[in-house]
Amino acid sequence: MSIITLADDYIIRLVKEQDLSFILDIFNECVLDQSTLLYYETVTLDYIKEWYQLCHSKGYPAIVICNKITDQPIAYAYLTSAYPYPVFNLTTMLAIYISSAHRRRGLGRVLVSELLNMAKEQKFKNVIASTNTASVKLFESFKFQYCGKMEYWAYNFGRFIDGLTFQYIIQETNVQNQERPTFEPFQEESYKFIN
Numbered sequence: 611m612s613i614i615t616l617a618d619d620y621i622i623r624l625v626k627e628q629d630l631s632f633i634l635d636i637f638n639e640c641v642l643d644q645s646t647l648l649y650y651e652t653v654t655l656d657y658i659k660e661w662y663q664l665c666h667s668k669g670y671p672a673i674v675i676c677n678k679i680t681d682q683p684i685a686y687a688y689l690t691s692a693y694p695y696p697v698f699n700l701t702t703m704l705a706i707y708i709s710s711a712h713r714r715r716g717l718g719r720v721l722v723s724e725l726l727n728m729a730k731e732q733k734f735k736n737v738i739a740s741t742n743t744a745s746v747k748l749f750e751s752f753k754f755q756y757c758g759k760m761e762y763w764a765y766n767f768g769r770f771i772d773g774l775t776f777q778y779i780i781q782e783t784n785v786q787n788q789e790r791p792t793f794e795p796f797q798e799e800s801y802k803f804i805n
């Protein structure tokens with residue numbers, strides 16, 4: 611697994627309540643510039659609060675990269691449930707959002723690297739990334755395997771969009787002889803950030 615280091619101007623940490631309005635701005639910027647295709651319209655702060663509570667209650671990590679001086683988030687990322695059924699306990703999906711002014715500075719690589727480390731700590735076997743264009747090379751650089759294209763995956767902004775799925779298999783996770791492997795919630799207190 612690649613380890614990538616963060617530049618001096620930034621810090622990486624877990625999301626706090628006070629970050630949510632910045633996360634709202636980052637996400638809505640991605641909705642408006644069409645780099646995320648999930649929604650037709652911008653979302654509200656209540657939506658982001660709900661997302662954050664869900665991460666916590668379900669035991670998934672959510673992280674931010676902040677400006678070192680202001681402590682203001684300019685990027686965030688998280689792991690989440692890929693499919694809501696117990697047999698998929700060992701599969702997780704990642705998501706990354708970076709404010710446009712801070713893209714192409716290596717922050718995407720730092721976030722993927724950290725999320726893969728977190729997924730390894732949580733003993734997931736499989737990390738899924740679904741995307742359309744910009745992040746393809748990012749995932750490929752971490753040796754995510756290309757699983758295929760789903761045509762007509764989504765419809766947004768007046769057109770159909772194809773979806774590309776990638777997966778990263780965590781070799782270290784071994785659950786042989788366990789009939790029903792349990793989900794291991796993210797351990798905030800003991801997690802050691804790479805950066």
Ligand SMILES: CC(C)(COP(=O)(O)OP(=O)(O)OC[C@H]1O[C@@H](n2cnc3c(N)ncnc32)[C@H](O)[C@@H]1OP(=O)(O)O)[C@@H](O)C(=O)NCCC(=O)NCCS
Pocket residue numbers: 640645646704705706707708709712713714715716717718719720740741743744745747748749
């Ligand atoms: C996709 C995204 C996360 C990339 O983050 P980033 O910080 O700009 O990425 P990095 O600077 O770490 O770049 C890593 C590599 O990814 C590729 N890449 C990143 N942005 C790209 C773009 N717009 N077009 C083509 N390749 C791109 C490049 O190969 C890049 O390496 P290089 O700069 O050495 O050529 C960012 O553009 C973003 O937040 N987009 C909006 C939301 C989104 O699409 N999320 C991904 C799906 S979950």
